[in-house]
Amino acid sequence: MNTYLKWGIGAAICGGAVAGWYLYSDSAEEVVSFRTVKVSQGDFVVKVQATGTLEPVELVDVGAQVTGKILELGRVIRRPAADEAYDPQVHDPEYMLSVDGKQFRIVGYPLVKELDTPAEKPSDGLVERKVLLNGNLVDAQVNEATGQIWVGEQTVGLIMVNAKPVVNGRPDAPVVDYASEVEENQLLARIDDELVKLAVERAEASVKQAEAGLKQAEASLAQAEVNKNKADRDLARAEKLGVGDALSQMDYDQYVTSAENAEAQLASARAQKKTAEAQLVSAGVQHKSEKRNEEYTLIVSPIKGSVIVRQVNVGQTVVSSMNASTLFLVAKDLSKMQIWTSVNEADIAKVESGQEVRFTVDALPNESFVGQVNKVRPNATMSSNVVTYIVEVDLDNPKRKLRPYLSANANFIVRETKNCLLVQDAAFDFVPEEKYVAPSAVDQLKQGPRPPKPSVAASDDKAPAEPPAMEPGFAPARLWRVNADNLLEPVVVLRGESDGTRSIVKPMPGQELAPGTEFVTGAMVQSPKAADAAASKDGNSPFGMKRPERRQRSAGGVDAKPGQNTNSGHPGPPM
Numbered sequence: 001m002n003t004y005l006k007w008g009i010g011a012a013i014c015g016g017a018v019a020g021w022y023l024y025s026d027s028a029e030e031v032v033s034f035r036t037v038k039v040s041q042g043d044f045v046v047k048v049q050a051t052g053t054l055e056p057v058e059l060v061d062v063g064a065q066v067t068g069k070i071l072e073l074g075r076v077i078r079r080p081a082a083d084e085a086y087d088p089q090v091h092d093p094e095y096m097l098s099v100d101g102k103q104f105r106i107v108g109y110p111l112v113k114e115l116d117t118p119a120e121k122p123s124d125g126l127v128e129r130k131v132l133l134n135g136n137l138v139d140a141q142v143n144e145a146t147g148q149i150w151v152g153e154q155t156v157g158l159i160m161v162n163a164k165p166v167v168n169g170r171p172d173a174p175v176v177d178y179a180s181e182v183e184e185n186q187l188l189a190r191i192d193d194e195l196v197k198l199a200v201e202r203a204e205a206s207v208k209q210a211e212a213g214l215k216q217a218e219a220s221l222a223q224a225e226v227n228k229n230k231a232d233r234d235l236a237r238a239e240k241l242g243v244g245d246a247l248s249q250m251d252y253d254q255y256v257t258s259a260e261n262a263e264a265q266l267a268s269a270r271a272q273k274k275t276a277e278a279q280l281v282s283a284g285v286q287h288k289s290e291k292r293n294e295e296y297t298l299i300v301s302p303i304k305g306s307v308i309v310r311q312v313n314v315g316q317t318v319v320s321s322m323n324a325s326t327l328f329l330v331a332k333d334l335s336k337m338q339i340w341t342s343v344n345e346a347d348i349a350k351v352e353s354g355q356e357v358r359f360t361v362d363a364l365p366n367e368s369f370v371g372q373v374n375k376v377r378p379n380a381t382m383s384s385n386v387v388t389y390i391v392e393v394d395l396d397n398p399k400r401k402l403r404p405y406l407s408a409n410a411n412f413i414v415r416e417t418k419n420c421l422l423v424q425d426a427a428f429d430f431v432p433e434e435k436y437v438a439p440s441a442v443d444q445l446k447q448g449p450r451p452p453k454p455s456v457a458a459s460d461d462k463a464p465a466e467p468p469a470m471e472p473g474f475a476p477a478r479l480w481r482v483n484a485d486n487l488l489e490p491v492v493v494l495r496g497e498s499d500g501t502r503s504i505v506k507p508m509p510g511q512e513l514a515p516g517t518e519f520v521t522g523a524m525v526q527s528p529k530a531a532d533a534a535a536s537k538d539g540n541s542p543f544g545m546k547r548p549e550r551r552q553r554s555a556g557g558v559d560a561k562p563g564q565n566t567n568s569g570h571p572g573p574p575m
Contacts, residue, residue, distance in 0.1 A: 042420070056305075062302070064318045070318060073175040094167075183301070228265070307331075308329040335400065339392070343391050358413065422505065432523065473496055474496045479519040491519070
């Protein structure tokens with residue numbers, strides 16, 4: 001039993017010795033692999049990144065200034081297609097017009113003439129048109145020369161003085177809705193105008209009453225003037241007679257009093273006339289105000305554009321208060337839009353008017369668009385102690401691919417350099433350990449990057465030549481590359497501007513730097529066993545470099561067994 005115990009203890013000691021020797025040998029023979037990047041050639045862009053929202057150039061809030069129920073919505077104006085012949089019975093819009101307080105709609109003819117007095121119906125020169133009269137579509141005749149309209153023998157309408165035609169789509173066209181294209185002065189909706197018409201009639205009655213009051217005041221003034229003249233004549237006769245037997249003092253005093261009363265009544269009549277004139281002006285202003293309210297029952301588009309929002313339906317009651325209620329939002333010409341971007345205060349000094357802006361939208365990830373800075377708004381906003389400025393970017397949208405309120409990822413192009421050499425910034429940050437550096441470059445490792453010394457004297461007196469001049473914006477910088485012995489040697493280049501990832505580089509004067517040159521960004525130390533495992537996986541080092549050839553090791557290697565000798569001549573550990 002003791003013999004077996006001794007053999008077991010010996011075997012354990014041998015196994016531990018073999019394992020320790022194996023681990024020591026494996027760690028002592030480290031393999032170094034270097035991570036590298038290649039010099040590339042391309043365009044270098046210094047940019048300011050920001051996010052924003054696509055907005056229409058002009059967005060008009062169309063509201064209502066009168067209260068009432070929506071009776072109808074406007075109709076879409078149908079335009080003939082490119083391959084479609086123009087047909088006035090199909091493509092002509094209709095025009096709303098007001099005549100004597102009544103609304104008429106003329107389909108297919110823009111009336112622009114004014115009618116001062118009724119004219120006799122001509123025997124020829126009339127065109128047949130449709131007129132919507134009191135809710136009924138009836139046949140009418142239009143004189144194209146004067147713009148007068150006749151239904152039968154009666155002149156029923158044309159545009160009144162200083163009134164504009166309100167254009168609308170044909171009655172059989174679809175109603176104005178989201179994304180509808182509308183023209184300037186096109187009808188969007190019509191509000192019930194019955195109460196407004198009653199107010200107009202009351203105002204007209206007030207005008208007539210004021211006119212009558214003015215005439216009455218003028219008549220009273222004329223009467224007062226007659227009375228004043230008579231009193232003046234009576235007083236003149238009394239003064240000629242004088243107080244005596246023919247004229248008592250009492251009678252004389254009555255003549256004087258009558259003259260004074262007549263003068264006071266004349267002044268009062270004159271004041272009443274001015275009052276009547278003011279009342280007539282006031283009634284006329286009120287009448288104009290009510291007439292304008294009547295026009296406000298027709299909700300029209302102030303611009304040519306697209307309907308972004310429609311917030312009313314037929315039958316809905318619109319209540320006008322201090323703030324006009326929003327009925328429609330109309331965007332002007334979506335072929336031109338803007339991006340409102342938020343730029344951080346740290347970058348706002350780099351942004352200026354006229355600067356090129358390249359942007360993308362999530363809806364079209366494979367397309368890039370270009371805009372131009374319009375202006376930087378001077379007012380700033382602060383959120384979570386971050387100050388940002390709104391920058392307006394103008395852009396063309398001829399095909400209407402871009403829609404309002406899409407999110408945009410914008411790049412403001414500060415500077416752009418074409419076809420230059422670029423190196424990853426990580427290569428400039430790498431500082432190797434001395435043991436990985438070629439012996440001839442150890443001294444340079446301890447020094448900063450310097451321009452190369454001139455090799456030729458500047459003149460016959462052997463004076464040293466001037467160092468090469470550095471380009472503005474470039475400074476010497478040191479990079480490291482791997483030589484044939486898998487050691488590092490320095491290369492001094494001129495480093496320019498960086499975008500945070502890559503830097504522009506140029507060779508030092510008198511040197512060359514080609515695209516594809518590799519520079520070191522890091523080092524990886526591996527054991528031979530790990531290196532073999534990585535190399536056997538795909539036949540190459542995971543870092544793209546061939547691992548140096550291993551020397552033969554003694555027993556205890558990957559395939560050796562305890563006690564087995566190898567060709568190296570070193571005996572294995574004893575049993």
